[in-house]
Amino acid sequence: MPGDPATAVVLPTTDDPSVSAERRIELFRVVLTHRVMEERIMTLYKQGRIAGSVYTGRGQEAVGAGAGLALGADDVCAPLNREMSCHIARGVEPAHIFRNYLGRATGPTRGRDGNMHFGVPERGVFPLVSMLGDLVPVVVGAALAFKRRGEARVALTFFGDGAFNCGDVHEGLNLAGVLNVPVVFVAQSNRVAYSTRTEMAMRNPNLSERIEGGYAIPCARVDGTDAIAVHVAVRNAVERARAGGGPQAIEALTVRLDGHAAHDDGRYMDRDLIAEYGTRRDPVERLAMRLVLDGVPRAEVDAVRAGVIAAVAGALAEAESAPAPDPADLANGVYASPLS
Amino acid sequence: MAAETITYLEAIRLAMRDAMADDDRVFLIGEDVGHFGGPFGVSTGLFDRFGASRVIDTPISEEGFVGAAFGAAWMGERPIVELQFADFVTCPFDAIVTVGAKTHWRNGIALPVVIRLPSGGGVRGGPFHASSPEGWFVGVAGLKVVCPGTVDDAYGLLRAAVEDDDPVLFFEHKGLYRRLRGIAPPPSHRVPIGRAAIARSGTDATVVTYGSGVDLALRVADALADVASIEVIDLRTIWPVDADTVLASVARTSRALVLQEASRSTGAGDHVVSLIAREAFASLDAPIAVVAPPDTPVPYAPELEDAYLPSAASLRSALEALLAW
Numbered sequence: 001m002p003g004d005p006a007t008a009v010v011l012p013t014t015d016d017p018s019v020s021a022e023r024r025i026e027l028f029r030v031v032l033t034h035r036v037m038e039e040r041i042m043t044l045y046k047q048g049r050i051a052g053s054v055y056t057g058r059g060q061e062a063v064g065a066g067a068g069l070a071l072g073a074d075d076v077c078a079p080l081n082r083e084m085s086c087h088i089a090r091g092v093e094p095a096h097i098f099r100n101y102l103g104r105a106t107g108p109t110r111g112r113d114g115n116m117h118f119g120v121p122e123r124g125v126f127p128l129v130s131m132l133g134d135l136v137p138v139v140v141g142a143a144l145a146f147k148r149r150g151e152a153r154v155a156l157t158f159f160g161d162g163a164f165n166c167g168d169v170h171e172g173l174n175l176a177g178v179l180n181v182p183v184v185f186v187a188q189s190n191r192v193a194y195s196t197r198t199e200m201a202m203r204n205p206n207l208s209e210r211i212e213g214g215y216a217i218p219c220a221r222v223d224g225t226d227a228i229a230v231h232v233a234v235r236n237a238v239e240r241a242r243a244g245g246g247p248q249a250i251e252a253l254t255v256r257l258d259g260h261a262a263h264d265d266g267r268y269m270d271r272d273l274i275a276e277y278g279t280r281r282d283p284v285e286r287l288a289m290r291l292v293l294d295g296v297p298r299a300e301v302d303a304v305r306a307g308v309i310a311a312v313a314g315a316l317a318e319a320e321s322a323p324a325p326d327p328a329d330l331a332n333g334v335y336a337s338p339l340s
Numbered sequence: 341m342a343a344e345t346i347t348y349l350e351a352i353r354l355a356m357r358d359a360m361a362d363d364d365r366v367f368l369i370g371e372d373v374g375h376f377g378g379p380f381g382v383s384t385g386l387f388d389r390f391g392a393s394r395v396i397d398t399p400i401s402e403e404g405f406v407g408a409a410f411g412a413a414w415m416g417e418r419p420i421v422e423l424q425f426a427d428f429v430t431c432p433f434d435a436i437v438t439v440g441a442k443t444h445w446r447n448g449i450a451l452p453v454v455i456r457l458p459s460g461g462g463v464r465g466g467p468f469h470a471s472s473p474e475g476w477f478v479g480v481a482g483l484k485v486v487c488p489g490t491v492d493d494a495y496g497l498l499r500a501a502v503e504d505d506d507p508v509l510f511f512e513h514k515g516l517y518r519r520l521r522g523i524a525p526p527p528s529h530r531v532p533i534g535r536a537a538i539a540r541s542g543t544d545a546t547v548v549t550y551g552s553g554v555d556l557a558l559r560v561a562d563a564l565a566d567v568a569s570i571e572v573i574d575l576r577t578i579w580p581v582d583a584d585t586v587l588a589s590v591a592r593t594s595r596a597l598v599l600q601e602a603s604r605s606t607g608a609g610d611h612v613v614s615l616i617a618r619e620a621f622a623s624l625d626a627p628i629a630v631v632a633p634p635d636t637p638v639p640y641a642p643e644l645e646d647a648y649l650p651s652a653a654s655l656r657s658a659l660e661a662l663l664a665w
């Protein structure tokens with residue numbers, strides 16, 4: 001039974017005393033919300049109620065959650081496809097996320113883009129751009145603005161081990177170092193990029209070594225299925241960056257448990273890794289186990305689960321009742337300063 | 341016995357297979373093209389048949405492997421590069437328009453590279469997975485840009501592109517991949533680059549189009565057959581454009597409509613409009629009409645994308661207005 005120490009196969013997360021009991025529950029709520037929302041989204045996709053593509057972050061929920069909760073209210077970030085939990089941690093409403101998947105008029109992109117391809121400006125979240133690597137220089141620029149204005153704010157983004165092969169990522173890393181700006185990079189080393197295993201695409205797949213050695217940016221390597229470990233590492237990095245310590249990085253080691261996207265069964269994945277990461281290292285159950293070991297009453301953990309499931313169902317119902325976009329509105333907003 | 345039919349996608353795969361079988365210098369390079377067969381399965385089976393030295397998986401490095409294809413071409417190879425989506429051509433843009441386009445003019449070094457770009461909408465791909473960016477390359481001296489709209493042309497243009505000594509951008513429409521079927525062309529089939537086709541003969545108006553517009557124009561022309569005789573010109577190569585075929589058609593019909601899936605002010609459309617306005621003004625009985633999406637990125641939501649893309653209804657009403665002049 002998941003969460004029961006007596007029959008445990010699940011590895012609990014680390015027990016870092018600097019992470020409060022409330023923060024642990026919050027992390028659990030966020031990773032679980034991410035998980036449950038994507039389960040609903042996959043069902044909607046299979047039912048044909050979500051068009052286009054769906055990319056899930058199953059197995060990687062702890063990274064976005066740990067990082068998102070490490071940011072302050074005035075910090076900014078640019079999460080990607082696998083980091084729905086970062087949006088949730090930033091306070092983006094699940095209904096708002098669902099409205100993007102459903103292409104609704106009141107969603108973050110008003111139906112103009114789908115799935116995780118959205119930002120939430122009022123939460124300091126820059127919209128995802130598909131072209132991998134593009135957002136790395138963008139957050140460096142945001143951090144440059146903070147530095148120029150003397151604001152104690154931090155900018156953060158993620159990139160996959162696959163995206164680490166894109167030139168823009170390297171230009172961004174180098175620029176961050178040279179400009180010495182308050183930016184935090186979170187590398188998602190999930191062992192694969194679409195169908196290509198990471199070791200097939202780079203000679204040295206140790207990203208933290210390359211980020212430290214190549215760009216002189218400190219880079220902690222953490223178990224990305226351990227939300228508490230991720231949270232502590234990113235929190236420390238954010239603090240250093242905020243204090244003027246320049247760019248920081250974290251490499252989170254995970255495994256992508258699903259295929260690249262809903263249409264891909266991931267048949268090329270390493271079955272043993274999937275088995276290990278889908279059970280013993282399941283980020284949701286690792287946190288649940290932590291809570292149980294912390295002495296949180298079983299009923300309380302179950303109540304969080306029930307609460308999340310109910311909240312997600314409510315959010316979906318709310319999103320489904322949102323209006324469809326009106327084609328007559330399509331050309332509005334092409335320009336911020338329309339020529340009159 | 342009925343002849344074997346294949347899809348547009350299979351025609352592209354067959355053309356790659358035949359080109360690779362015929363010429364050792366031809367190889368395929370791109371992301372996930374090997375054992376996985378590419379995101380749309382276009383290269384399925386080629387890895388098994390030709391091995392890892394002819395079907396090369398790359399890291400996610402478009403600027404890198406497009407540039408590398410030009411280097412290999414310099415050394416006498418004939419690479420076919422696959423981009424996962426045409427939208428991602430923004431990343432190797434520089435390699436294409438500087439290295440690819442200018443080298444032969446400057447120094448006489450031919451760079452025979454084919455870049456395959458899955459383009460087009462109707463698949464709910466949104467702003468980054470449904471674009472028709474071919475128009476960005478119209479007017480770039482040194483490049484050739486082809487956009488097959490039939491199964492036959494998918495095969496014949498790709499074979500011709502591989503044999504061509506210049507960089508050729510091959511825009512294959514994702515929406516046509518599995519929708520179009522046709523008789524499998526013989527291995528000798530080639531479609532000359534730079535030649536348009538009269539896809540349908542007519543006398544009352546000319547529709548000039550390419551790619552996904554061809555099937556749409558033919559369907560609408562057939563639907564209007566009782567009212568008017570519509571000629572459909574399939575450009576096939578949008579740059580450099582086959583001016584003679586376009587102008588001869590307009591001279592016969594005196595009415596022209598340009599149809600494209602690329603947003604209104606990008607793409608081949610305005611290039612053709614200016615050609616007709618400059619060279620065939622005297623034979624026109626009506627202003628040149630254009631049917632194209634508005635000047636915005638491609639929207640995601642079905643309600644928006646359906647309204648955005650040219651449709652049988654929008655083409656039909658534009659044609660009726662043109663004929664009423």
Ligand SMILES: Cc1ncc(C[n+]2csc(CCOP(=O)(O)OP(=O)(O)O)c2C)c(N)n1
Nearest residue numbers: 130131132160161162163192193194424428
């Ligand atoms: C420049 C560019 N090329 C190709 C793609 C298509 N693509 C989308 S995600 C992906 C794999 C990304 O791998 P990684 O960065 O490791 O992230 P993961 O999907 O594993 O989370 C690819 C090839 C893209 N989005 N952008």
